[in-house]
Amino acid sequence: MKYRNVYLDNGATTMVDPKVMEVMLPYYTKKFGNASSGHHFGDEARQGMEKARKIIASSIGANTDEIVFTSGGTESNNFAIKSIACTNKEKGNHIITSKIDHDCVLNSCRWLETQGFKVTFMDVDKEGFITPEALEEAITPETILVSIIHGNNEIGTIQDLKALGEVCRKHGVYFHTDACQSYTKTELNMKTMPVNLMTLNAHKIHGPKGVGALYIRKGTEIKSWQDGGGQEDNLRSGTENIHGIVGFGESVKQAMNQKHRDYMTRLRDKLIDGILKEVPDVRLNGPKGDKRLCNNINLSFLGVEGEALGGYLDQKGICSSTGSACSTHNLEPSHVIMALGRTHEEANGTIRLTLSRFTSEEDIDYTLEVLPGIVKKLRKISPIGRLTNYVLRENA
Amino acid sequence: MKYRNVYLDNGATTMVDPKVMEVMLPYYTKKFGNASSGHHFGDEARQGMEKARKIIASSIGANTDEIVFTSGGTESNNFAIKSIACTNKEKGNHIITSKIDHDCVLNSCRWLETQGFKVTFMDVDKEGFITPEALEEAITPETILVSIIHGNNEIGTIQDLKALGEVCRKHGVYFHTDACQSYTKTELNMKTMPVNLMTLNAHKIHGPKGVGALYIRKGTEIKSWQDGGGQEDNLRSGTENIHGIVGFGESVKQAMNQKHRDYMTRLRDKLIDGILKEVPDVRLNGPKGDKRLCNNINLSFLGVEGEALGGYLDQKGICSSTGSACSTHNLEPSHVIMALGRTHEEANGTIRLTLSRFTSEEDIDYTLEVLPGIVKKLRKISPIGRLTNYVLRENA
Amino acid sequence: MYSEKTLNHFRNPKFAGEIKDPDAVGEQGNVKCGDMMRVYLKIEDNVIKAVRFQTYGCVAAIAASDALCKLAESKTLKEARKITYKDIVREVGGLPPIKVHCSVLGIDALKHAIDSYVKSPKNQEGKESKGK
């Protein structure tokens, strides 16, 4: 069993595709103009940016003037939620999101609470789904915005945007979705999905960090959240991150391929099935099959703490995560796993393994060889349950 | 006179220094981890980021924990102004800025006006200076924040941060300055300058686009403006733009050099003196000498419109600007030139030429050869004043 | 930002300049607005025989002025009055939305010139309405 570097944390961030790098490179030292400049350096920059905008718009069935570039998923979510709320506060003061949304959605909503808005954090079922019926029940006459994550970053659950969006449309409520994890990994079509705003970013799909986009359907009442020189049709000021935007466009071009999805799905299922077979007392979090992100695996190992498991995996060259990368800033067990109704032990024993199209078959085989032994070792030095017969203090 | 490509729009954005590029490159395809990840890819990313933070902190006499990375100057200015105001609104509701601040400062202040704050937009003298006395007069018991641009992006005027900061400190008012244009081009020392917050960015100093920083002096009452996963000590969420941050650090390292300043100053003065000598009816906007940014030239040509002049310069390979790059989103004559008390004709006849350490002596010579002829040509096809004796409709 | 056609008109404005002894002159705009145009006409039998412009303004304004002159040359006064800003935008290969207004400037200057010509007593016998 030879040591390998195996990167299974593509849900946190991804390697920039060398093909993407190649397309970006000229924009650093040659075509380095400011897209707002009138001269030929400005023209080149603008052309690169508009080409990327076209690729991204067409990848989701949108018009180019419905794509606003931002600095990433966090900014897009802040922008969408805070600005829609502030722009439409005459219509109502109620926002709906879910208990499994990303921290940047949840904390944007919490900020809105400090500004006098009311927020409902919806429960999910045990696989992480929100039903259209439950959503409809949560909507009140005061509701102005529903923001629900599309593909969940921890457990991979993919919500039914069409069904949820239709409920919103019926009640005249804006619908925003955070599609950072699902973008290019499952279909997103603004022609058929009643979505008003959608958050996208580049660094989850082999593009550069620090660039994202917000899709804003034509006619949506929204004002800029970051004010300044009036870039992006006055919706998002700041000198455009041209090289980043160009790289974002190319990363979408490279990623939009059913082959990649099929490949990741096969490896995902091989790894899930292999672990469930080799290791006792493991639970898969999130659904199986089509309604799970093709690159996401999330498991709870009883009697084992996730970070320690990750630490030993890292020693063997395998990069995993205990949930979202942000959780290193926070000691609480994952709010997503808890929302599924799992116990604290299950939540604390969670690891996430996220693949990419660059993950190899050998990477999966190696992981399947290494992981069971580590779990065994950790259970041996664990004071909890199953393996000993001491009465646990927490049960006392 | 051979055609040359001459880039004199370094105030809008700069070429990424190839040395900076070299240092950034590994962070795209090799050390591509998420700085919040616990594994070794995360470690590498974090180390790169913390090294950059050290370089930047020490370049301005700050501590590393006083540097928060952002997506650029616009975000830093929005963050500083909006968040200081919202966090300290119990103390007062009055903000002071100047008529020559950047649009992202002015428009952040205008947004605050919609939230119930009062803003004073201070006048400047005819070279663009704000005196400590005038500032002291503008401060009221309700004032909580003063935000004044350090080196002006259009006319190059460098304010006396020490004198202005002392007035703020005396009155217990936060002092923020936008130092995007002056950073590395003149001294910034937080040990001796009573500044509470300072905006910096990378793409004006041969670093990448889409990355900036906000200096926040320890003890400053401020909350995050972009909410999410809790990065940057909970002050600025979002996956860190590692390659950008690493490039920012290296760009500072390369730029902090008195030789570069002296070199740019010499070329600047050569170009100013040459144009004033060769072309009649020209005015220099902003001060001469030490109190002007070492790379900034701003001239008003009577009887000529700035964009057209820029258009003919561009045809000859010379990139200039009519003011800030943002003005292409806006038809108004520059608010900065107008604030100096210039006429509309002077404001509309403005061009800005901004140098960098990569500008060559030949670039300057070529510009001095080409520019006077273009001005002559434009004046010939201009219906205005001096050259004809028709009575102008606007004077009728 | 600008089309090649716009840049061609801007870079090589064929109609830039004055007519020393014009039959009509029209002006529009002012320095405060940032653009101003003057158009000079030579008219024979209600036909524009020669046209020149002087423009203080941006790239779009200069290009549009040149395009206007091109469109007006050899037209009767009546036909010339029918030129719209859309014709000019077409002639310069499109303009950025924020610059479309520049094409209106020339239309108005031309109208002023024609009006002043028609209203002038010495041209009353050759009334525009009677021209074919």
Next chain:
Amino acid sequence: MYSEKTLNHFRNPKFAGEIKDPDAVGEQGNVKCGDMMRVYLKIEDNVIKAVRFQTYGCVAAIAASDALCKLAESKTLKEARKITYKDIVREVGGLPPIKVHCSVLGIDALKHAIDSYVKSPKNQEGKESKGK
């Protein structure tokens, strides 16, 4: 994130495991908090002759447990009581601020073990206070 010393303790925890017939056992923490430690002691003449831990917890918790055992081994009970979380943080080469609390866990578990030993009737004659 973690120092090399922390990672060494974590990767090769010399004191991980159980003592089959311990003189004292102490526990602290619970699964809800995400970390829990049990410490096993072999004691002779008020001296810790052997020490082992079992820990459910993160990298820092496991490293700190191992470090605690290293510091406690061969100490008298009185000396062992004086070990502080700062000694542990030092032994593991520092901890990220958010993880410092993990080092407290072991201190408390050890105290519980010693307390239970001292309070136990069969150890009353060899009272800790009389030990040197």
